[in-house]
Amino acid sequence: MDSLFPSDDHFIRKLFEKVKEVCPNVHEKIRAIYADLNQNDFAISKEDMQELLSCTDIIFHCAATVRFDDPLRHAVQLNVTATQQLLLMASQMPKLEAFIHISTAFSNCNLKHIDEVIYPCPVEPKQLIDSMEWLDDAIIDEITPKLIGDRPNTYTYTKALGEMVVHQESGNLNIAIIRPSIVGATWQEPFPGWVDNLNGPNGLIIAAGKGFLRSIRAAPKAVADVIPVDTVVNLMLAVGWYTAVHRPKSTLIYHCISGNLNPCNWGKMGIQLLATFEKVPFERAFRRPNADFTTNAITNQYWNAVSHRAPAIIYDFYLRLTGRKPRMTKLMNRLLRTVSMLEYFVNRSWEWSTYNTEMLMAELSPEDQRVFNFDVRQLNWLEYIENYVLGVKKYLLKEDMAGVPEAKQHLRRLRNIHYLFNTALFLIAWRLLIARSQIARNVWFFIVSFCYKFLSYFRASSTLKV
Ligand SMILES: CCCCCCCCCCCCCCCC(=O)SCCNC(=O)CCNC(=O)[C@H](O)C(C)(C)COP(=O)(O)OP(=O)(O)OC[C@H]1O[C@@H](n2cnc3c(N)ncnc32)[C@H](O)[C@@H]1OP(=O)(O)O
Numbered sequence: 001m002d003s004l005f006p007s008d009d010h011f012i013r014k015l016f017e018k019v020k021e022v023c024p025n026v027h028e029k030i031r032a033i034y035a036d037l038n039q040n041d042f043a044i045s046k047e048d049m050q051e052l053l054s055c056t057d058i059i060f061h062c063a064a065t066v067r068f069d070d071p072l073r074h075a076v077q078l079n080v081t082a083t084q085q086l087l088l089m090a091s092q093m094p095k096l097e098a099f100i101h102i103s104t105a106f107s108n109c110n111l112k113h114i115d116e117v118i119y120p121c122p123v124e125p126k127q128l129i130d131s132m133e134w135l136d137d138a139i140i141d142e143i144t145p146k147l148i149g150d151r152p153n154t155y156t157y158t159k160a161l162g163e164m165v166v167h168q169e170s171g172n173l174n175i176a177i178i179r180p181s182i183v184g185a186t187w188q189e190p191f192p193g194w195v196d197n198l199n200g201p202n203g204l205i206i207a208a209g210k211g212f213l214r215s216i217r218a219a220p221k222a223v224a225d226v227i228p229v230d231t232v233v234n235l236m237l238a239v240g241w242y243t244a245v246h247r248p249k250s251t252l253i254y255h256c257i258s259g260n261l262n263p264c265n266w267g268k269m270g271i272q273l274l275a276t277f278e279k280v281p282f283e284r285a286f287r288r289p290n291a292d293f294t295t296n297a298i299t300n301q302y303w304n305a306v307s308h309r310a311p312a313i314i315y316d317f318y319l320r321l322t323g324r325k326p327r328m329t330k331l332m333n334r335l336l337r338t339v340s341m342l343e344y345f346v347n348r349s350w351e352w353s354t355y356n357t358e359m360l361m362a363e364l365s366p367e368d369q370r371v372f373n374f375d376v377r378q379l380n381w382l383e384y385i386e387n388y389v390l391g392v393k394k395y396l397l398k399e400d401m402a403g404v405p406e407a408k409q410h411l412r413r414l415r416n417i418h419y420l421f422n423t424a425l426f427l428i429a430w431r432l433l434i435a436r437s438q439i440a441r442n443v444w445f446f447i448v449s450f451c452y453k454f455l456s457y458f459r460a461s462s463t464l465k466v
């Protein structure tokens with residue numbers, strides 16, 4: 001129980017301050033129990049299971065693997081088989097009022113327009129679950145690309161199968177599915193900018209702010225469908241209420257997205273990120289932050305070589321020279337691998353319909369609309385992105401605002417090194433060119449004599465005036 005509100009972490013304490021203010025005995029209302037989705041009956045103890053079965057009145061099923069590169073067997077186990085088992089458990093809960101399943105807006109990312117419906121899967125989830133029992137890992141790895149088809153990874157594929165399982169095995173349960181898009185830092189609750197993992201944009205914001213990631217293959221005009229995590233939580237609570245109280249006849253699906261109500265694109269996001277990095281830089285940046293977007297694969301390869309790999313190699317060379325262990329090339333390769341996995345999502349736009357989400361908003365009283373606010377039309381992106389960066393700095397990097405002047409000074413030093421390096425590089429290249437090419441020599445002679453004549457004329461005319 002205490003582990004839910006640990007007192008040793010200052011930031012976690014701050015996160016729960018508001019709820020403790022409103023409800024001082026909140027810790028008495030929450031009990032954490034151990035569960036592992038990889039195990040039979042989730043390895044829940046007998047006593048806990050009994051209590052769960054007899055007392056549960058609402059389930060929010062969020063647990064999942066969100067890794068894009070998970071082997072299919074593991075992703076199926078966590079996102080499909082475990083969902084099936086949880087539904088079975090839920091069917092034995094006499095008091096259960098609602099089962100809220102958290103999926104992702106990208107479960108059907110192979111489509112451009114996505115409605116609030118469950119789309120058929122190319123494979124029957126039950127057949128896939130069965131085949132995982134007897135297929136060995138090597139064969140599963142081999143058939144994975146064929147199975148996932150035009151989806152980019154095992155995550156989106158297994159989340160789609162998870163939805164199908166929910167649809168097929170809902171029985172008499174009162175079910176709803178929520179599909180959030182890219183979950184970002186908090187917008188308002190309990191305070192702006194809270195963030196606690198490296199998923200989605202978070203890791204890339206660190207990489208960009210620290211100057212490791214300076215360009216990305218992304219369409220600047222593509223919609224950056226980021227949705228604040230508190231909006232998702234508010235919608236979950238409202239859906240829980242509506243599903244339990246109104247008991248809709250069919251399973252309702254709610255898209256929790258920002259794009260069709262208040263769109264922001266990656267270009268605008270990049271500009272605002274850079275503006276905030278300028279104001280509140282991250283400490284000890286590797287290079288000055290930059291955010292170039294290109295949609296061209298060859299240009300991207302070029303920038304990866306020039307802007308990412310070359311500086312890493314040079315830095316490693318410097319580390320070697322100073323007797324330290326080189327590490328930047330390895331780090332850069334991992335970062336570029338991560339970026340390549342996220343690229344699919346920053347080069348496309350999707351349209352999600354939001355009839356059910358809008359219907360639910362209209363069903364809430366004005367007071368509930370305020371308390372459980374999930375209306376992203378009120379979101380000011382510039383303010384949100386600024387708070388997001390501040391949150392990443394504070395809660396993920398654990399950097400203090402007192403370090404900002406030093407961080408700015410460091411960026412100025414990096415800028416001077418950058419200018420010095422580029423000038424030296426230009427002079428060396430030019431010197432080599434002059435040594436090898438008559439045309440270059442003629443151009444050089446022309447420039448030098450032109451400058452000389454210009455200076456002589458300038459000096460002569462200023463002497464005349466005196
Ligand atoms: C110019 C800039 C503009 C900004 C522009 C933003 C665009 C942003 C688009 C997002 C679009 C998502 C859209 C999906 C929306 C869903 O539906 S939700 C699901 C979200 N899921 C995720 O985001 C999970 C993605 N992550 C992964 O799958 C795995 O972490 C990876 C990427 C395969 C890396 O795996 P790995 O190499 O085995 O290791 P892992 O332990 O996970 O992490 C390795 C290193 O990468 C770092 N790392 C992990 N994740 C990230 C990350 N996202 N970024 C950077 N570093 C990361 C770790 O810190 C670690 O560093 P080291 O400690 O080694 O130094």
Ligand SMILES: NC(=O)C1=CN([C@@H]2O[C@H](COP(=O)(O)OP(=O)(O)OC[C@H]3O[C@@H](n4cnc5c(N)ncnc54)[C@H](OP(=O)(O)O)[C@@H]3O)[C@@H](O)[C@H]2O)C=CC1
Pocket residue numbers: 035036037038061062063064065066078102103104105159179180181182183184197199200
């Ligand atoms: N992040 C995003 O952008 C989006 C996320 N989603 C969905 O939201 C949900 C939460 O994702 P998010 O918070 O981002 O990801 P996290 O990885 O932070 O959360 C996943 C949760 O699943 C639990 N979990 C993972 N493996 C097991 C296991 N074997 N047994 C028991 N519990 C397990 C984790 O528990 P523990 O903390 O103990 O490891 C954690 O609470 C997921 O269903 C995801 O698909 C949907 C759209 C976008």
